[in-house]
Amino acid sequence: MIRRRVSSLLSTSILNNIAVVRSIPTLNHRAVPFQSLQFAQCPNSTPNEQISSQFLMGVRSFSLLSLNDLRDKVPRKQKIRKGRGIGSGKGKTAGRGHKGQKARGTMKFGFEGGQTPMRRRLPKRGFKNPFSLTFQPVGLGKIAYLINAGKIDSHELITMKTLKDAGAIGKQIEDGVRLMGRGAEKIKWPIHLEVSRVTVRAKAAVEAAGGSVRRVHYNKLGLRALLKPEWFEKKGRLLPRPARPPPKLQDKVDSIGRLPAPTKPIPFFSEEGAAASPSA
Numbered sequence: 684m685i686r687r688r689v690s691s692l693l694s695t696s697i698l699n700n701i702a703v704v705r706s707i708p709t710l711n712h713r714a715v716p717f718q719s720l721q722f723a724q725c726p727n728s729t730p731n732e733q734i735s736s737q738f739l740m741g742v743r744s745f746s747l748l749s750l751n752d753l754r755d756k757v758p759r760k761q762k763i764r765k766g767r768g769i770g771s772g773k774g775k776t777a778g779r780g781h782k783g784q785k786a787r788g789t790m791k792f793g794f795e796g797g798q799t800p801m802r803r804r805l806p807k808r809g810f811k812n813p814f815s816l817t818f819q820p821v822g823l824g825k826i827a828y829l830i831n832a833g834k835i836d837s838h839e840l841i842t843m844k845t846l847k848d849a850g851a852i853g854k855q856i857e858d859g860v861r862l863m864g865r866g867a868e869k870i871k872w873p874i875h876l877e878v879s880r881v882t883v884r885a886k887a888a889v890e891a892a893g894g895s896v897r898r899v900h901y902n903k904l905g906l907r908a909l910l911k912p913e914w915f916e917k918k919g920r921l922l923p924r925p926a927r928p929p930p931k932l933q934d935k936v937d938s939i940g941r942l943p944a945p946t947k948p949i950p951f952f953s954e955e956g957a958a959a960s961p962s963a
């Protein structure tokens with residue numbers, strides 16, 4: 684309704700301006716002064732320029748653009764209304780046709796009328812290992828940078844919770860952390876770490892500087908208790924007991940993970956020292 688009213692006003696204003704332009708006689712400017720035509724506002728402009736300016740001002744006052752017409756750029760395609768008469772093309776049977784299973788009801792997803800469906804005709808490829816573990820990597824260079832920045836104390840035990848709080852690893856830790864040897868030349872002081880896995884190069888670099896790396900085992904619940912102990916306090920639950928590694932992973936870890944997060948490392952005992960201690 685508003686657009687029709689504005690368009691009618693715009694058309695009447697255009698017709699009135701055209702009538703004014705046609706009614707002006709083609710006389711000499713010396714005989715007809717500008718005051719008689721009421722153009723004293725701009726003495727340097729010609730009558731045609733004054734008329735065009737008034738015409739533009741009339742168009743601007745009746746512009747179709749206004750604040751209540753502003754909308755987001757969304758598709759204007761209307762929804763198909765089925766069963767609303769034959770004139771729409773989707774009346775009566777609403778595009779389903781006459782009789783049959785497809786006209787009366789619905790079938791399960793992937794049903795092809797009784798023939799072997801596509802998901803069974805195609806062969807299988809590969810498999811998904813349910814026992815696979817995903818570890819988030821972190822390099823020794825990043826740990827050295829955080830130590831120099833004062834975010835990690837090298838005199839204390841560096842656990843996976845320490846790395847998470849310092850920002851060395853992300854928040855989405857699935858099964859643990861793998862210590863990599865990137866930036867191993869930057870480690871020039873002894874540090875003690877507890878991670879899930881460690882590469883040969885990283886372990887050699889840390890031990891060459893006088894430190895130690897211990898591979899500890901945490902299950903899903905134990906890893907959550909290590910990284911987010913406040914979650915258990917919020918739920919009013921006790922921390923779970925540390926889980927033992929399964930038989931297939933016993934040769935890949937050094938010890939069971941401790942809860943809550945430890946602050947002091949566990950010393951490694953060699954076989955010679957262990958054999959000499961009972962004899963003594």
